[in-house]
Structure formats: C-alpha cells, structure tokens
Amino acid sequence: MANLQTNENQTTKRGFNLKWIWSDYSVIIAFVIIFIVAALMNDRFLYPQNLINIFMQVSTIGIIALGMTVVMVSGGIDLSVGSVLAMVGVFSVLSLNASGSIFVGLLTALAVGAVVGLMNGLLVAKGKIASFIATLGMMAAARSIALYTADGGSISGDVQGFTNIANTELGMIDLPIIIFLFLTFAMYILMQKTRFGRYVYALGSNEKAALLSAIRVDRIKIGVYTLCGFMVGIAALIETSRLNSISSSSSGNLYELDAIAAVIIGGTRMTGGKGKIVGTFFGVLLLGVLNNMMNLMNISPHLQGLVKGLIIVIAVLFQKRD
Template identity: 35%
Template sequence: MNVSPEPEAVVPKQRNQFDFAWWWDRVGILMVLILLIVLMSIFAPNFNRVDNLLNIARSISVNAILAAGLTFVILTGGIDLSVGSIVAVSGVVAVIAAIAGVPAPVAVVIGMAVGGACGLVNGVLIAYLALAPFIVTLGTMTFLRGLAYTITNGQPIVSSDLNFKDLGNGYLLGIPVPVIAMGAVFLVAWFVLERTRYGRHVYAVGGNAQAARLAGVQVNRIILSVYVVAGICAGLAGVIFAARVISAQPTAGTGYELDAIAAVVLGGTSLVGGRGRIVGTLIGAVILGVLTTGLILLNVQFFTQLLIKGVVIILAVAIDSLKQRPELLSVLFGRGQGPSKS
C-alpha cells in the first residue's frame, strides 16, 4: 500500500532574525532623512531658515508628484521613463492654452489630460500588446521630448501674465500652493492604495500577475490604469513647473524620471513590484530634495552634485536588491546558517 508523504512542516521565521526589508521600510529611510537634515543644519549656511525650508518644500513638489504616480507603476513591476518628457509636453500645452484665453482651471485640466493621454498610450502598448515597459517608455520619452521641441520650435514660450502662475508661485495660508498640491496628491494616493479594492489589485498584480488573473483581477486594466495615473501626475507636475517659471520650456523635466524613480526605490518600493508604501515615496523625495538644496548651499559644483546623485541612485538599487535577497545579509554579516547537508 502506497503511503502519501507527509507535507513538509513550515518553519516560521525566528523572532530574532533581522528583517532588513521591514526595518528599512519602517525605520531606516526615516533615520536617513533625520540624519541628513541634522547634517545640513550643521554644515549648510542658512539651511534652517523658514524661507529656505519653504523653498525646499516647493522644489520637492514636482519630483514628489512624479514619484507618487510612478509608485503605482513600479508596484505592478513596471517602469515609466517617459514622465520627464510628459512634464515638458503638458506644460507646453497648458501655457499655449492659457495664452489663447482659456481660463486657468481649464488650462490646468488640459495639461493633466495631455499627461493622462500620454500615459494611456504607454498603458495600451504595454498591457494589450505585451511590449516591454522599458522599451515602450524609452521610445515615448524620446518622441514626447521631440514633440515638445516641435510645438515650441525649440524656444521657450514666455507669458509674464500667465493666468495659472499662482499654482507654482502662490501661497495659501502661508504655505506654497505647490506643496498643498503635493500633499493632496499623496493623500489621494495613500487612500487609493491603502483603503480601496483597486489598491489591493495593484499590489496583487505586482506580487504575482498570473495568480491575480486567476483570482479574477483584470490585470490588463490595472496595468493600463497605473500608466494613466503616472501620466496624470506627470501632467500636473508639468503644469506646476510651467507656472513656477511662467513659461513653456521644451527642456522641462529633463532627467526628472531618474530622480522620481530614485525617490520611489529609496522609499521602499521594490523594483520587482508588489511591495512598497506611498509614505515611503514621499520620504524618499524629501531626502533627494534636502540633499540637492544642501549641496547648493554648500557651493558644491554642479558636476559633483551629479556624481553624488548617481551614487544615491545606485545605493537605492542596492538597497532594493538586499531587500529581495536577505541571504546576502547573512553572508555579509554572518547571520543565519548555510544550507544543510544531507
């Protein structure tokens, strides 16, 4: 008589085992931010001044809004390299609409709609034609940058009386309007990801798309939607940027996609998808903003700033790798045991 083998017992994780992923997401990233603020307060002149802190918050807003949208994409295991170019195109279209006499709220909505349309194109190509996100968004990044140059004929379009300029330069109750917009975006993103069925589906698709499909999740629709979300956020960021400089700049957003991706990964969202927190993304964006402003106040040369930012991006990817492969920590620090020999 054949006896079926007993199932293997599941060995629970030891309580004293160091969980780097949990520690970094909950504690580590916040400690890095606090340490960075302390260092800049000590060494960077005038860093603690209220007007400087408000300027830091305002400068963070564009990258943070981009990162919020990218969090949705990266949670599904995707990537979007086109958001920087969407910033340019959306800002250009919004400024042209405003100059043509369109009311300010409508011009802002038009800019966001342009961003959403660009995200829709990315989503259709990736979700329904099964094209690689990296290649698709690399192509749309180049195309949209060329489109921004074509629309403006390669020259900035300046409007000193831009009707939505307060969106980039105004204050409400002493708080910069871009900071309020950033806070609203993150509040909505937090609610959607943490408190809605749609948010659970986003995490499910990133964790295991095939299992999510078998569970009844419309995987293609979710993938399509996250690129639209990223496009809308990039559109809003583009309108805010245009309002800040009171012009349409075809060069706007150049390189912003890298800063946004770095903020997302620094904040604890895994590049392979399925794991991350929108609050962490905000902290990651603040870290990059504080670092950039502090280096400027310290009179660090621009090319040296690029070197430092490059190191930060590499560290962000390395941290993500450590989170996905805890056995590396065991090798590095001598924790845990090697494979058992039979």
C-alpha cells in the same frame, strides 16, 4: 536548558524586529540622519525659508514620483515622464493663450497628461510591449512633438493670473507644497485602503497569480499608467505656472531619473510588488535635503549627480539584503 532556549527565542525575535523596522522605515531613518547632519554642518539650513524652499524645489518631482511609485509597484516603469511634462506644458500654454482661460489651460494639462498615460498603458497591456521599451518610445515621441510645436524654443503664457497657480502662498506655505502634500495623502489612501491598490500590489507580486485570481490585469496596467500621466499633467501645470513659460528643449530633462531615484530610495522594488507612498515621500525629501546641503556647502553641481547615483546604488544593495 529551558532558559537557554528562551534567551535564543528572545534574541531571534529581537533580531527579526530590528530587521523589520529597518526594512519598513530605513528611508525615514536615513532622512532623519541626513537632516541632522545638514543642520549641524550649516546654520542656515534650519531657517524656515530654506526648509520651505526645499519643499518647493521637490514638489514637482515629488508629484511625478507619486505616479511613478504606482507604476513601479505594478512591476513596470515609465521613462517618458520628463518629455511628457514638456509636451503637456507646451499644449497647455498654447490652449491658455488661444482661449484666454486659465481653466482651459488647466484642463488641457490634465487631459493631455492622462491621454499620454493611457497610450502608455495600452502599449504595455494590449500591445504586450515591455514597459521600458514602450515608455522609451513615448519619451522620444513626446519630446519631438514638444520641439516641433514650439519650434524648438520656449512658449510663454499671455493670460494674467496664470502664475498664481504656483506662486500663491497660504500663510507661509506655497500652493505647490500644499498640492504635493494633498496628493501624497490621496495616493496613500488609494494604495493602502482601496481595491485598486491591492490589485496593483498583486499584479506586481505575481502577474500570473493575479490573472488566476480573476483580477483584470490589463485594466490595472492601463489604470496605473493613466494615473501616472495625470500626475505628470499636474506637475507640468505647476512648473509652467511657476515660470509662466515652458521650454520644449530643456523642461523636464532627467525628471524621470530623479523620480525613479526617489521611488527606489523610498523602498519600492524594481521588480514590483513592494513599495509605499510614504517611502517615496521621504525619498523625495531626502534628495531635496541632499541637494540643498550641497548647495549650501558650495559643492559643484556637476558632482551632485554622483552623490545621487551612489545613493541609488546603496538603496538597491540594501533592498537585496531584505
């Protein structure tokens, strides 16, 4: 009888461990599986230049997704990131051309992104507007401002050396990849090792409990949206520098959906309180590998959205089973 009970306890413990491993590392497991499948299906996939290209292609969305992770862990969402990227790009190029200084253009991008994020945070925290509605309004407003300022067209940078920001290589690695990796590490430290990170998780888990615990909820909400806007500013700077121009009509289109997809695939719950920066990092890479694999297989780009949508739905279904 004792042996039977011991076997049952071991089975239960083993099952619990397997569930815990899948819950915490499912996105990494999925990434490894898809990576292996892609390598087996096409010899060109493992070429060093192709792998670097994948990183380059996801670096902009990846940086936005890092900021989106913090917002979604807090229980909110930011639908304005794509339009804000276009607006930030327009203002940064205008300031760059007017001043002739790369530093001024860089500072403008970071400042405008942070200010827009601050406005989102104030609308949500002080205005008591649902994050979906507040950022939806900001999405329309930012795109409209970008279109009006650029007369509905594109604006190019006139300062030599501006393109070096996104097109400089350190060894074989492009600078945007290094920035993405550095920001991933910095955001991991922020969310896992600091009081701010603990408060964000507490807010997302139970806002009323966070209030009763003397956490200044409004400040945390404003902080997470400001941080997300700052990250959009960095992404806008990289995107604008890479092309030496920004399109007020097309730049940033659907970036919010790609960022949200990467965050959800990475294991962050839509309701908040659970999520990891590492999960988002691998979620971004997983989407990058999938897009690259479909391109190598000459799959129509019109079908790539279908694949991405199915992955999001599957990821949410697995979250519900946890």
